[in-house]
Amino acid sequence: AQSVTQLDSHVSVSEGTPVLLRxxxxxxxxxxxxxxxxxxxxxxxxxxxxxxxATLVKGINGFEAEFKKSETSFHLTKPSAHMSDAAEYFCVVRANAGKSTFGDGTTLTVKP
Amino acid sequence: DVKVTQSSRYLVKRTGEKVFLECVQDMDHENMFWYRQDPGLGLRLIYFSYDVKMKEKGDIPEGYSVSREKKERFSLILESASTNQTSMYLCASSFSGSRVYEQYFGPGTRLTVT
Structure with a gap:
């Protein structure tokens, strides 16, 4: 069995400040x-x-995430938010070759 | 670049109509998926297919059927559309055989049933 929980449904940050999606x-x-x-x-x-x-994974557009097995977490971070980062973000877990399980999503708002 | 295309971006149908949503991928992926996306509920799996003519029910298959006659094409069928099937429908595809393969998504079809 697998499940995923995105801890925040909405996150709001100012442009240029760090982003954390849990x-x-x-x-x-x-x-x-x-x-x-x-x-x-x-x-x-x-x-x-x-x-x-590697437990620290780098992605596109300056995002990265760290896999922490002891905390069963995979939080997404970015050092400095840009207006174009405003979007909905989904965390997904896949334990085998079959189905994936999606989180409910986090809406990121970036204020100027 | 992997490309997943869906036949319509927007679709408006009447209650009781039969609706076909088509999805085509060009990367020779074995797996194909249909999801439904509703606000606050994330993505919910309707059906998936791991090979031609093979299908498995997902989490919410009621009211839907699927067809996969060719490897690159996966169709979602609403036999008799109802207003509670108004939603965004997303198709995806991936390689099979391992948990490491990500899914590639189409742009979505926003279906409104009136």
Whole structure:
């Protein structure tokens, strides 16, 4: 069994300040973990993924995430938010070759 | 670049109509998926297919069926559309065989049933 919880449904930051989007997961097996971004009226785009290699994963657009097994977390961070980062973000867990489980999403607002 | 295309971006149908949503991928992926996206509920899996003519129910298959006659094409069918099927529908595809493979998504079809 697998599940994922995104701890914040909405996050608001000012442009130029750090971004933290939190994700906790549960899995019976060593999972892969993914972060996707969805801009308005668009499909989902992969930001980064963890597949049991390095625990600190770097993605596109300056985002990175750290896999912490002891905390069962995979939080997404970015040092400095840009207006174009405003979007919805999804954390995804996949424990085997079958189905993925998506979190409910976090809407990121970036204020000028 | 992987490309997943969906037949319509916006669709308006009447209650009781039969609705076909088409998805095509060009990367020779074995797996294909149909999701429904509603505000606050994330993505919910309707059906997925891991090979031609093979399908498995997802979390919310009621009221839907699927067809996969060719590897690159996966169709979602609403036999008799109802207003509670008004939603954003997302198609995705991926390689099979390992948990490491990410899914690639189409742009979505926003379906309104009146």
């Amino acid at each position: 994700c906790n997961y549960s899995s019976s097996y060593s999972p892969s973990l993914f972060w996707y971004v969805q801009h308005p009226n668009k499909g989902l785009q992969l930001l980064l993924k963890y597949t049991s290699a």
